[in-house]
Amino acid sequence: MKIAIDPVLCSGCNRCAQVCPLNFSETPRGKPQVADPVLTCFHCGHCVAVCPEEAVSHDGLSDLRFTPLRDLPAPAQFMSLLHARRSRREFTLQPLSREEIDALLTAGAQAANGLNRRDVGYTVVTEPATLKELSRRIGKQTLWMAARLESPLWRLVFRMLMGRGYKELEPLFPLFKPMASALPRGRDMILYDAPCAILIHTRPGDPCGAENAVYSGANILLAAEAMGLGACVIGFLTEPVNRSQDLARLAGVPPGHKVHTSIVAGHPRFPYARGIAHPAPQGADGLSRGSSSPTA
Numbered sequence: 001m002k003i004a005i006d007p008v009l010c011s012g013c014n015r016c017a018q019v020c021p022l023n024f025s026e027t028p029r030g031k032p033q034v035a036d037p038v039l040t041c042f043h044c045g046h047c048v049a050v051c052p053e054e055a056v057s058h059d060g061l062s063d064l065r066f067t068p069l070r071d072l073p074a075p076a077q078f079m080s081l082l083h084a085r086r087s088r089r090e091f092t093l094q095p096l097s098r099e100e101i102d103a104l105l106t107a108g109a110q111a112a113n114g115l116n117r118r119d120v121g122y123t124v125v126t127e128p129a130t131l132k133e134l135s136r137r138i139g140k141q142t143l144w145m146a147a148r149l150e151s152p153l154w155r156l157v158f159r160m161l162m163g164r165g166y167k168e169l170e171p172l173f174p175l176f177k178p179m180a181s182a183l184p185r186g187r188d189m190i191l192y193d194a195p196c197a198i199l200i201h202t203r204p205g206d207p208c209g210a211e212n213a214v215y216s217g218a219n220i221l222l223a224a225e226a227m228g229l230g231a232c233v234i235g236f237l238t239e240p241v242n243r244s245q246d247l248a249r250l251a252g253v254p255p256g257h258k259v260h261t262s263i264v265a266g267h268p269r270f271p272y273a274r275g276i277a278h279p280a281p282q283g284a285d286g287l288s289r290g291s292s293s294p295t296a
Helices: 015-019 046-050 075-084 098-109 128-148 152-162 164-185 209-226 235-243 245-251
Strands: 003-005 056-058 121-125 196-202 230-233 258-266
Touching (some): 046 056, 098 209, 121 128, 128 152, 128 164, 196 209, 235 245
Antiparallel strands (some): 003 056, 121 196
């Protein structure tokens, strides 16, 4: 791996040394030098992206495309997108095109990534029969669990088996029976008859896997909104797939991978008339001593 600075193009701004002090250092002459040999490099591309003169080259970044920063949304436009984003569960029968799916996955790949490993995996399910079978099996499991949860003894068993997970899921228990019971009546409240499901997963032992997957999922949700699509996070897909090898195989998740977030996407049946602006957090931790968060 080789990193180089073109001495003719370099203006001596030293921005590369500021974003990557591991491999760049300022010199008395005012122009930075590159470490030789190159030290630890996470292939983030900051050194190339920050240079205003295009003087930095890095032969380990051949798969990246560096583009001019144009057409960035104004803050008000970005906030409007955030206000518009909704969890959409009402879809038309129109399938997503290959181009639409690729655009969503490309958006996910732009997300922040711990250690810049770029090892987040995406399993896309678009086969209608597979989606229906996933809903059917998960609905059957959910209905079985809902029946057991009516017994105090079974609740104790689940609490012992699930540990902290039981407490996290407890607020959802009242939803299990109505959601699963709707499926035989023709209403899918598991995957909502979506034409596409995206399961985002990482290899076992990835120290940043959960965060990286969630960051990617957030990008996909925003991209879907910007593209005029609907999308929704489906926790009722994530947990069952992680607990069942049969479901993981049915969905196509690689063996051993853990799914951290699952999203369904499609064309929405109708638009929302208004966005929802949530208030800023009050009394947020981490504010400087002596200051406080604004009050309404």
